[in-house]
Each structure stands twice: as C-alpha cells, then as structure tokens.
Amino acid sequence: xxxxxxxxxxxxxxxxxxxxxxxxxxxxxxxxxxxxxxxxxxxxxxxxxxxxxxxxxxxxxxxxxxxxxxxxxxxxxxxxxxxxxxxxxxxxxxxxxxxxxxxxxxxxxxxxxxxxxxxxxxxxxxxxxxxxxxxxxxxxxxxxxxxxxxxxxxxxxxxxxxxxxxxxxxxxxxxxxxxxxxxxxxxxxxxxxxxxxxxxxxxxxxxxxxxxxxxxxxxxxxxxxxxxxxxxxxxxxxxxxxxxxxxxxxxxxxxxxxxxxxxxxxxxxxx
Amino acid sequence: xxxxxxxxxxxxxxxxxxxxxxxxxxxxxxxxxxxxxxxxxxxxxxxxxxxxxxxxxxxxxxxxxxxxxxxxxxxxxxxxxxxxxxxxxxxxxxxxxxxxxxxxxxxxxxxxxxxxxxxxxxxxxxxxxxxxxxxxxxxxxxxxxxxxxxxxxxxxxxxxxxxxxxxxxxxxxxxxxxxxxxxxxxxxxxxxxxxxxxxxxxxxxxxxxxxxxxxxxxxxxxxxxxxxxxxxxxxxxxxxxxxxxxxxxxxxxxxxxxxxxxxxxxxxxxxx
Numbered sequence: 001x002x003x004x005x006x007x008x009x010x011x012x013x014x015x016x017x018x019x020x021x022x023x024x025x026x027x028x029x030x031x032x033x034x035x036x037x038x039x040x041x042x043x044x045x046x047x048x049x050x051x052x053x054x055x056x057x058x059x060x061x062x063x064x065x066x067x068x069x070x071x072x073x074x075x076x077x078x079x080x081x082x083x084x085x086x087x088x089x090x091x092x093x094x095x096x097x098x099x100x101x102x103x104x105x106x107x108x109x110x111x112x113x114x115x116x117x118x119x120x121x122x123x124x125x126x127x128x129x130x131x132x133x134x135x136x137x138x139x140x141x142x143x144x145x146x147x148x149x150x151x152x153x154x155x156x157x158x159x160x161x162x163x164x165x166x167x168x169x170x171x172x173x174x175x176x177x178x179x180x181x182x183x184x185x186x187x188x189x190x191x192x193x194x195x196x197x198x199x200x201x202x203x204x205x206x207x208x209x210x211x212x213x214x215x216x217x218x219x220x221x222x223x224x225x226x227x228x229x230x231x232x233x234x235x236x237x238x239x240x241x242x243x244x245x246x247x248x249x250x251x252x253x254x255x256x257x258x259x260x261x262x263x264x265x266x267x268x269x270x271x
Numbered sequence: 272x273x274x275x276x277x278x279x280x281x282x283x284x285x286x287x288x289x290x291x292x293x294x295x296x297x298x299x300x301x302x303x304x305x306x307x308x309x310x311x312x313x314x315x316x317x318x319x320x321x322x323x324x325x326x327x328x329x330x331x332x333x334x335x336x337x338x339x340x341x342x343x344x345x346x347x348x349x350x351x352x353x354x355x356x357x358x359x360x361x362x363x364x365x366x367x368x369x370x371x372x373x374x375x376x377x378x379x380x381x382x383x384x385x386x387x388x389x390x391x392x393x394x395x396x397x398x399x400x401x402x403x404x405x406x407x408x409x410x411x412x413x414x415x416x417x418x419x420x421x422x423x424x425x426x427x428x429x430x431x432x433x434x435x436x437x438x439x440x441x442x443x444x445x446x447x448x449x450x451x452x453x454x455x456x457x458x459x460x461x462x463x464x465x466x467x468x469x470x471x472x473x474x475x476x477x478x479x480x481x482x483x484x485x486x487x488x489x490x491x492x493x494x495x496x497x498x499x500x501x502x503x504x505x506x507x508x509x510x511x512x513x514x515x516x517x518x519x520x521x522x523x524x525x526x527x528x529x530x531x532x533x534x535x536x537x538x539x540x541x542x543x
Contacts, residue, residue, distance in 0.1 A: 080514070126395075145411065147493070150508060183411035184493025187508065195493070199395035200410045 037065045040245050041087060043078040044070055045094035045154065045232065046188040047119065047206075050213045051265035052092070058261065059252055066245065074153045074188035082107055082237065089240040090249055092232060094119070094154035094189075099233040106238060113235040116253050118268040120227050121155070121162050122208045123220040124196050131202035136220055137170050139203060140177035147192050147201040150185040155192070158228045159205040165226040193217075209266035232267075308525065314515075315522040323519035331497045332505035333523065339413065339501060340481035343420040347428050347477050352470070355432035356462075360441075370433075377426045381486025384423055388491040392418065415492035416499050420481035427480055428473035435469020436462065468539055475535035479528050502527075 044052050049072045056068040071078065071088070079098040082088060083105055091108065093099045102108040125133050131144055139146065149156030163175040186192045189206050193214055196204040207230065211219050234253060236246035252258045259269040323329060358370060376384055392399045392409050402409065409415045439462060447457045463470065485503035492499040494508065502524045509517035 130394075145408075150494070152508070182495070184495050184499065186494065187489070198389060198393055200389065200393050 037067065038242055038245055039067045039069055040089050040242055040249055041069045041071070042090045042092065042249065043082065043086070043088045044072055044090075044092040045075045045078070046072050046190045047094055047155065047209055048072065048092055048232075049190065051209070051262050051267065054265070055253065055258060055261050058257070059249060062252070063245075063248070068249070072190075074149070076152045076154070077188070087239070087241070088237055089242050089246040090234065090236055092116070092234040094230060094232055095157065096231060096233055097157075098154070099235060102235075102237075108235045109238055113233040114250065114254065115231045115270055116234045116250070117232045117259075117262050117270055119230040119232060119266075120208045120268070121158055121205055121222055121230070122211055123222065124193070124204050124206055124211060124214075125202065125218040125220075126196055126199040127216045127218060128199070129218045130199065133203055133218075133220065136166060136222065136226075137174070139181070140170075140174050142177070142181070144181040145183045145200070145202045146178060146181040147184050147186060147195045147204045148182050149189055149192050149205075150187060153186075153188055154230065155189040155205070155207060156185065158230050161228050162205065162222060162226060165228075166222075169226055207266075212264075212266035311518060311521050311525065314518045318515045318519060320519055320522075323516045324523050326516070328496060328500075328505060328509075329516070329520055329523065332500055332502045332520070333527070335413070335416070335497065335500065336482055336502040336524075337527070339416045339420055340478055340484075343417045343424060343481045344428075344474060344478045346417070346421055347425040348474065351425050351429045351477075352432055355429045356436050358429070358433045359436035373426050373429055375426070376423050377430075379423075381423065381484070382490060385419065385487035385490025388415075388419060388422060388487060392491075410491060411493045411495065411499060413492075413498055416488055416501060419487040419491045420484045423484055423487055424477040424480040428477040431469050431473025431476065432466065435466030435473070438469070439465045471535055471539050475532065478535075479531055482524070482528060482531065 042052065042056075049070075052070055052072070056070060059068055060066055071081075071086075073081075075093040075095060075098040078088075078091060079093070079101055082091060082102060091099070091102065096113075099108065099113045103110055103113070123133070123136060123139065125131070131138075131141070133139070133141075133144075138144075148159050151157050151160060160175075163178055167174040183201065184195065186195065189210060192201075192204040192206050193210050195201045196206075196217060197214060211217055234250055236243050236250065240246050253262070254271060256271070259271050263269050354373075358366065358373075379387075389410065390396050392402065392415075394403055394408050394410060399409065409418065443461055443465070444457065447461050452460070483503055484501070485507065488499065488501060489504055489507075494500050494504050496505075500508075502520060506517050506520045506524065509520055
C-alpha cells in the first residue's frame with residue numbers, strides 16, 4: 001500500500017511539472033507570431049450564423065493571412081463558455097444582458113461594447129401551415145404546438161416581452177393561453193427554426209433575420225408597436241490574444257460593407 | 272514480492288519489480304476518471320446542496336428520469352430477451368447484418384439518433400405520417416423520451432443477453448427438451464439462471480444509459496419541465512441559467528447511477 005502512495009506522489013509531481021513550463025511558453029509564442037498567419041475566434045449568437053459565415057469570408061479576403069473561426073450558440077451558452085475560460089477574441093451577443101454579465105466579470109472592458117445591429121421578432125409556421133394560423137391571435141388556439149426558446153436564451157426572453165405587449169392589444173389571458181401551448185423550450189433560436197421547418201411544431205417565435213435563410217417558412221409579421229427592438233452588442237474580449245485584430249473585425253462590421261451584408265440577412269443596420 | 276489475486280481469487284506471489292508498469296498508466300486513467308467526479312462533489316457540497324436538490328425543477332426532472340428509464344428498461348427486457356435468444360440460437364440469412372443494425376445505435380452519436388427518430392416518427396416523418404392519420408403525435412411527449420431512451424439503450428442489453436445465451440451449452444437445452452420441459456420451464460430453470468450474469472449486466476448497462484440519455488431526447492422529445500425535461504436536459508440547461516444548480520443536479524445523477532450500479536452488482540454477486 002505504501003508503494004501506491006509513493007506513486008501517487010510521483011504522479012502528482014509529474015502533473016505539476018507538466019503544467020508550469022506549458023503556461024510560461026504559450027503566450028510568448030503567440031506574441032512572436034505577430035507577422036505569422038492569425039486566427040480570429042469569434043463567439044456569436046446563433047441568429048448571426050448565416051450573416052457571419054458570409055462576413056467571415058469577406059473579412060478573410062480583405063485581410064490576407066487572417067482566418068476567422070466562429071462558435072455559434074445561444075448567447076447565454078457563449079457567455080457561460082467564456083466565463084469558464086474558453087479562448088475567444090470577440091463576442092457578439094443577441095442581447096445586452098449577456099454582454100453586461102461579461103463586463104461585470106471583467107471579461108470585457110467597461111463601455112467597450114457597441115451595438116452593431118438591431119433585430120426583430122416574427123411568428124413562423126411550417127411551409128404547409130398545418131394548424132392554419134392566420135393572425136397573431138390564433139397563437140392562443142387550444143391544442144396548437146408552439147415552440148419557443150428558453151427564457152434564458154435572448155430570443156426566448158424577447159418572445160415573452162412580445163407576448164406581454166400582444167396581451168395588451170389582443171386581450172387578457174392571451175399570454176397564458178399561448179404559454180399553455182408551448183411544447184418545448186429550445187436552447188437556441190436555430191433549434192426553434194429547425195423544429196418548425198421539420199413540421200413538428202405548428203408555430204415558433206424567432207427573429208425576422210432567421211426567415212431570410214429559411215424562405216420556405218410561412219410567417220406572420222408582428223406590428224412594430226408589439227414588437228421588440230433586439231439590440232446586438234459586440235466587443236473584443238479582455239483576454240484576447242489578438243485585440244487589434246478583434247477591433248478591426250468590429251470596425252468592419254460597422255462599416256458600410258459589413259452593414260450591407262447584415263442588412264441582406266434580414267437585420268436592421270445601425271448606420 | 273507481493274500478493275496478487277489470481278483468476279480463482281486465491282492470492283499468488285509474483286515479482287513486483289515491474290509493478291510501476293501497471294501502476295503509473297493505471298493512475299493516469301484513474302485520475303482522468305476520478306478527478307472530475309471529485310471536483311463535482313467538492314463544488315456541490317460547497318453549495319446549498321439540498322436547496323437545489325429539492326427544488327421543484329430538480330424533483331420533476333428526477334421523477335421523470337426515473338420513470339422513463341424504468342419503463343424503457345422494462346420494454347427492453349420484454350422485447351429484447353426474445354430477440355437476444357433468436358440471435359443466439361437461430362440461424363437465418365442476414366443474421367450478421369441484423370446484429371450490426373442492432374448494435375449501431377450504441378456507436379451512433381446521439382444527435383444522429385435523435386434526428387433519425389425525428390425523421391422517422393416525427394409528425395411529418397416517414398412513418399410518423401401514418402401515426403398522424405391515427406391522431407397520434409410523438410414528438411414533445413413523454414413517450415418520445417421513452418422511445419429515445421430505448422433506442423439508444425436496448426442494443427446494450429440485447430448484445431449482452433445474446434452473448435449470455437450463446438455461451439450456454441446447447442446440449443443442456445436439448446437435455447431439458449428430452450426431459451419434457453416446457454418452453455417456460457426451459458427458460459425459467461435453465462436459460463435464465465445460466466445467462467443470469469449477462470442478463471443482469473446488460474440490464475444495468477441499458478438502465479444507466481437510458482438514465483443518462485441526452486442528445487436523442489432533446490432533439491426528438493424537446494425540453495419541457497415535467498414532460499420531457501429529464502435530468503441530463505435539466506443539467507445542460509441549468510449550466511447556463513445557474514451553474515450551482517447544474518453541479519448539484521449532476522451529483523444527484525451520479526448518486527442515482529451509483530445506486531443502480533450498486534444494486535446490479537449486488538444481484539450479480541448473489542448469483543455467483
């Protein structure tokens with residue numbers, strides 16, 4: 001038994017020996033690589049998937065030697081990943097809440113986040129509209145299968161705000177009836193789109209921008225007075241190894257070129 | 272020189288000069304397997320364990336996980352045992368292909384399993400269409416959770432049971448027939464006792480796999496508290512809303528899994 005503990009000790013020493021030099025070497029390699037090809041890692045809200053895929057390509061073309069890598073997920077997932085130590089250079093969130101949380105946690109410098117686009121909500125149905133929805137009020141029809149994003153997901157939270165506003169227009173009890181029809185709370189907006197595309201759900205509430213990539217879906221527009229203004233902030237992360245490159249990427253998004261791509265994918269530009 | 276357990280559980284003495292060849296790699300794996308669990312427990316005990324463990328979300332998820340995994344394992348036993356016997360004893364063309372198809376869900380990524388289930392049995396799925404005509408819709412129901420769990424866990428049982436049945440000397444079966452045993456007597460008094468260990472370990476694997484099912488469930492059954500939100504789903508979503516909650520739920524699931532493993536081991540020991 002004694003031998004076992006000796007090995008345990010040796011093993012622990014081995015582990016600590018591995019750890020020290022590794023952490024000392026990595027940053028210097030990154031610094032000396034200033035003229036080498038660079039990789040920019042962007043964590044972006046799932047709703048940005050199509051637009052950023054295109055922007056990534058045009059940005060790479062405009063900046064030779066730069067590779068842009070994306071991690072698309074619900075903004076709340078990305079925020080958690082960054083808090084748990086994921087390496088990223090830029091974070092683009094679908095709401096200010098997740099960005100503020102990162103500012104509080106010192107992952108993003110205060111006041112460095114900028115709003116780079118605005119998004120709105122829309123009601124979507126499968127191409128054959130199996131439940132025959134015509135108006136927003138039909139969302140309260142009993143037996144409807146509605147899919148929303150979880151309230152922790154930006155779009156899920158926006159949807160609840162929108163239902164509150166609709167209740168004021170349509171009548172008391174509307175929101176509760178709609179929520180009683182919810183069969184699943186998905187983890188990001190693209191999952192909601194997928195469930196509706198497959199025809200498993202009768203309706204879902206997603207961003208207007210999501211319908212650009214899925215033109216076959218039927219949709220019911222939501223009047224401006226009931227809709228929400230979803231502001232998307234973007235910022236370079238404090239722990240970024242390419243802070244300058246991150247700023248260049250953000251400036252590109254805010255440029256006329258960047259904004260026109262965003263507009264093409266259904267977002268409202270801020271400039 | 273040191274004592275070792277031999278195959279028959281007697282202690283034998285051997286040369287211990289090369290022990291480190293076993294101990295060092297072994298410790299590496301033990302560390303990989305053990306440290307995450309240790310960390311989970313340390314973090315969970317640091318928090319208000321019972322506040323989270325007894326919250327309505329946690330209890331609803333635990334209840335749902337236990338009932339669905341239990342139902343799925345019972346279904347697996349009822350339909351998996353005859354199938355395992357057929358695969359072990361009958362010879363027919365295409366048997367190897369069938370065995371491969373049955374084993375496939377075990378190695379498939381759960382996301383593929385979930386998508387396949389959705390495409391097959393979804394409301395507008397290839398076969399789900401027929402169900403729709405009968406007014407049945409599977410996605411977003413507790414039934415879908417059970418189907419997803421059975422899909423990924425039943426193959427583990429069938430495989431284990433098949434090997435168990437195949438390992439029984441066919442002459443014993445013939446002898447029982449000659450003695451005039453009925454089919455039920457044959458199974459209850461010869462086949463089940465002899466294949467007991469394989470059946471139990473297969474059940475254990477299937478049950479714990481069903482309990483841990485995540486990917487196919489979230490794709491095929493969705494996520495709604497009390498209806499389709501099992502423990503793994505609550506943990507995954509809890510990871511984003513409340514990390515402490517997720518850690519505590521994880522520990523609860525580890526404990527439940529340990530109990531299942533412990534019960535099965537105990538049953539197994541009694542059979543030896």
